Amino acid sequence: MKGRFDACASVADDAQLSRFVDAIAKDAGGVYEQLFVEDFREALAKRPTAAVRDLRRRCSADVEPLSIGARALMTTDLAAQSPYARWSRSVVYSTRSSEGDTTVTEPATAVQLPRHTKGKRPDFFDDPAIDQMMTFLLELTTEVGVLRDRLDTVERLLDQHGSVTRAAIESFQPSPQLEDERNAWRAAYLKRVLRMHTPD
Amino acid sequence: MVANPKDIPVPSIEELFQPTHDERARQNMVSMIRKHAIIDMRKAMKDDYDNRVEPKLEREGGKPEDWAAIEKSMEHEASYRFYSAMRYNAQEMCYLSVQPTVERALPQMIDLARDLAHRRPVGGSLRLNPELRLPKYITSLDVHLAPGWVHAEHTTDDVAQGAVVSFGGKVFTGQHPYRKKPGAVGESISYWLRRKFPDLKPRRILDLGTTAGKNLFPYCDAYPQAEAYGIDVGAPVLRYGYAVAQHEGYPVHFSQQDAENTDFPDGHFDLIVSSFFFHEVSLKATRKILRECKRLLAPGGVMVHMELPDETSVSAYENFFWNWDTLNNNEPWYTSYRAQDPLNLCVEAGFEREASFKLLVPDILTFGAEKHEKFMRGEIASPAHGSGGWFVFGARKPL
Numbered sequence: 001m002k003g004r005f006d007a008c009a010s011v012a013d014d015a016q017l018s019r020f021v022d023a024i025a026k027d028a029g030g031v032y033e034q035l036f037v038e039d040f041r042e043a044l045a046k047r048p049t050a051a052v053r054d055l056r057r058r059c060s061a062d063v064e065p066l067s068i069g070a071r072a073l074m075t076t077d078l079a080a081q082s083p084y085a086r087w088s089r090s091v092v093y094s095t096r097s098s099e100g101d102t103t104v105t106e107p108a109t110a111v112q113l114p115r116h117t118k119g120k121r122p123d124f125f126d127d128p129a130i131d132q133m134m135t136f137l138l139e140l141t142t143e144v145g146v147l148r149d150r151l152d153t154v155e156r157l158l159d160q161h162g163s164v165t166r167a168a169i170e171s172f173q174p175s176p177q178l179e180d181e182r183n184a185w186r187a188a189y190l191k192r193v194l195r196m197h198t199p200d
Numbered sequence: 201m202v203a204n205p206k207d208i209p210v211p212s213i214e215e216l217f218q219p220t221h222d223e224r225a226r227q228n229m230v231s232m233i234r235k236h237a238i239i240d241m242r243k244a245m246k247d248d249y250d251n252r253v254e255p256k257l258e259r260e261g262g263k264p265e266d267w268a269a270i271e272k273s274m275e276h277e278a279s280y281r282f283y284s285a286m287r288y289n290a291q292e293m294c295y296l297s298v299q300p301t302v303e304r305a306l307p308q309m310i311d312l313a314r315d316l317a318h319r320r321p322v323g324g325s326l327r328l329n330p331e332l333r334l335p336k337y338i339t340s341l342d343v344h345l346a347p348g349w350v351h352a353e354h355t356t357d358d359v360a361q362g363a364v365v366s367f368g369g370k371v372f373t374g375q376h377p378y379r380k381k382p383g384a385v386g387e388s389i390s391y392w393l394r395r396k397f398p399d400l401k402p403r404r405i406l407d408l409g410t411t412a413g414k415n416l417f418p419y420c421d422a423y424p425q426a427e428a429y430g431i432d433v434g435a436p437v438l439r440y441g442y443a444v445a446q447h448e449g450y451p452v453h454f455s456q457q458d459a460e461n462t463d464f465p466d467g468h469f470d471l472i473v474s475s476f477f478f479h480e481v482s483l484k485a486t487r488k489i490l491r492e493c494k495r496l497l498a499p500g501g502v503m504v505h506m507e508l509p510d511e512t513s514v515s516a517y518e519n520f521f522w523n524w525d526t527l528n529n530n531e532p533w534y535t536s537y538r539a540q541d542p543l544n545l546c547v548e549a550g551f552e553r554e555a556s557f558k559l560l561v562p563d564i565l566t567f568g569a570e571k572h573e574k575f576m577r578g579e580i581a582s583p584a585h586g587s588g589g590w591f592v593f594g595a596r597k598p599l
Contacts, residue, residue: 111306111354113299113364117292119341119530124284134285138233142293145229146222153221170221179228183375186232194236196244196282199252 017044141193145186152182210321213312213359213443216305217367223301227367230293231374237286238376241279242521248279249517267511267519274520288528291345295368302363306355313359313443323451324428326442328435332456337482338433341530350411350434362440366412378563378588385475385506386418388564388590393471393504394422395576397596400502402426402470408459408489408505409477412441413452415506419473420450426471429464431457460488462496469496472503479508479537486537490549497597504594506561509585511538513558542593551595558593560585 012020021044025037123131153172157164174182219227253273257263264270274280302309317326334351342349346368348361366382373379381387393400402423407416410430420428430452432438438454445452457463459481472493478486493503511519519538526534546556560582562575567588574580582589 111303111358111360113303113354113360114347114352115296115299117342117345117347117530119345120527122284122288122528124281124288131285134282135289138286138289138293142226142229142233142297145232146225149225149228150222172221182228183232186229187236190232190236191240194241194282194286197278199248199278 014044014047017047141190145189148185148189149182210316210447210449211312212447213309213316213363213440214366214447216308216312217298217301217363218305219298219301223297227297227371228374230290230297231371233286234290234294234372235375237283237290241283241286245274245279245283246517246521248277249274253277265516267516267523270517270520271523284524284528287524288345291372291529294371295346295364297371298364298367302360302367305363306358306360309359309363309440309443310355310357313439314357316443316446317439320446322446322449324442324445325453325455326438327453327455328438329456330435332433332458334433335458335460335481335485337480337485337533341532343480343530345530350432350437353436357439358436359440359443361434361436362412362438365437366414366440366444378566378586381565382414383418384563384565385590386415386473388567389473389475389504389506389561389592390419390422391564391572392561392576392592393502395572397502400471400500402501404429404469405471405473406431406464406469406496408472408474408493409480410441410454411437413445413450413454414441415475416452416473417445417448417450419471420452423471427451427453429453429455429469431455431459431462433458460485460492462492464496466495467498467501470498470501472497472501473505475506477507478505479534480531482533483536483540486533486540486545487548490545490551494550494597499597500599502594502596504592505542506590506592507542508534508538509560509591510540510542510558512541513591514585546593546595552598555598556593556595558591560589561592563588563590 021037021040024033024040028034028037121131125131125134150169153169153174154164156178157168157172161168249270254263257273264273338349338351346361346365348354348364350361350365352361354360370382373382378384403425404427405416405419405423407413407419407428407430410416410432411434413430416428416430420426428450430438430441431454432441433456435456438456442452442454445454478489481489497503508522509518514522522538523535525531542558543553543556547553562572562582564572567575567583571580575582585591
């Protein structure tokens with residue numbers, strides 16, 4: 001949470017916030033709750049004075065609406081004041097825009113991991129098309145296994161509850177015994193599908 | 201105020217990996233395809249060689265004498281081709297099957313890893329070196345067909361490759377009869393080590409090419425008084441490993457370093473270990489790293505490395521089987537590494553031949569304590585490497 005709300009304007013005064021933190025500290029049982037309380041107290045201690053806050057509020061009202069760049073600059077500037085700036089729960093990306101280098105602070109967006117391997121791919125067959133076909137075949141074999149698991153989950157949910165929802169399928173947790181059963185099915189299934197010809 | 205940090209349960213970065221129903225089904229299916237390739241198809245190929253290919257060549261007066269001749273005799277046989285195609289595809293699919301789950305969990309994983317590296321709830325440290333020049337043998341191809349291997353960074357403070365390699369590894373070994381648990385190697389070797397060198401009381405332990413530290417943690421259990429250090433060239437695996445170690449309660453010191461040339465002082469360690477490491481670095485690097493081990497070990501210190509059995513330790517057929525990975529699993533140093541006698545490598549690095557060793561150590565999880573005692577007394581042998589045993593080599597520095 002650190003840094004996330006640094007740029008937010010707060011209408012509560014210091015005494016109100018202080019009472020609020022004392023109240024949540026009483027109920028904070030878990031690790032993260034306790035850490036949160038600590039962070040909150042720290043942030044409160046470092047809070048700019050009411051006069052500075054008021055000045056900032058009036059300044060920001062004048063430049064409404066903020067451009068993305070200005071908002072980013074403001075966020076990074078304020079976040080940098082936090083001793084935990086490096087660990088703030090947002091990821092800083094360096095991007096190159098038409099105006100040159102700008103640093104934009106934004107929530108971590110999806111990273112697409114590379115799906116291709118660096119290095120020469122060997123051919124095991126005289127015709128590389130067969131190597132490609134083997135990839136198709138094994139991927140398809142896998143997908144049939146996935147469908148079979150899903151069907152098995154649906155059947156079990158119907159047995160238990162008489163109805164099924166997508167959410168119930170998603171949250172279905174197979175027991176270790178069921179996982180053993182499924183593995184036995186998978187092994188037998190592969191033995192059938194990947195049956196080798198007897199060599200001459 | 202938070203109470204004693206030791207009492208705080210540290211969140212698990214591994215628990216952030218939450219596959220959907222179908223992703224989990226896919227990962228489990230891939231584990232079984234991998235098992236089918238490495239166990240069933242491997243046996244089918246061996247049977248085909250023993251029962252058909254070799255007798256035929258023998259009748260024709262040309263029985264293959266070494267692994268290269270066996271490879272030549274097999275490469276056009278259907279058993280070899282389909283075994284190879286299944287192994288290659290299964291290997292790729294191990295990593296492909298976990299990538300979507302990792303992508304989804306990544307922002308949270310990065311958050312938690314940063315947080316733990318900052319707070320260090322159970323101690324230890326994470327020291328990264330953005331200036332480190334990655335060795336060419338790391339950057340020029342993706343070892344083990346894992347896109348990005350241990351080193352690629354896709355965003356700031358990235359841990360993705362740590363998660364991909366770690367969870368891809370779990371899919372890889374998911375149905376393997378002798379690799380049911382991550383860290384099985386470290387557990388087996390530390391178990392043996394305590395019995396082999398009962399006087400060894402390491403103050404500091406170093407794990408080379410530690411990845412996310414899974415095979416280092418069992419040494420922390422075996423020698424709880426020792427400080428544990430893990431080095432790797434890949435930053436994402438170290439960030440990830442540090443978070444895992446914090447959750448599991450191991451105050452490991454991870455640092456991003458090239459094992460050829462570390463910044464530790466002379467004689468800093470009493471125990472240096474590695475698992476599945478040397479065959480993945482160049483032969484030149486292997487020699488330099490072993491010399492570095494000599495420098496880093498204190499008098500009386502021991503190094504023990506789990507590695508592939510060398511060529512002279514197994515049959516011609518097994519050499520053919522093991523060397524497959526050289527070109528087909530992006531491990532170009534595999535064959536040339538295995539062609540060296542590890543005892544000679546130790547001697548070249550400055551260790552005494554009499555104080556050097558190579559042997560098979562039983563996998564303790566499948567072998568059991570009772571049989572292990574008999575093994576230590578020399579009454580029974582260890583199973584073969586990868587089939588219930590682990591090949592190790594190493595040396596002890598004189599006092």
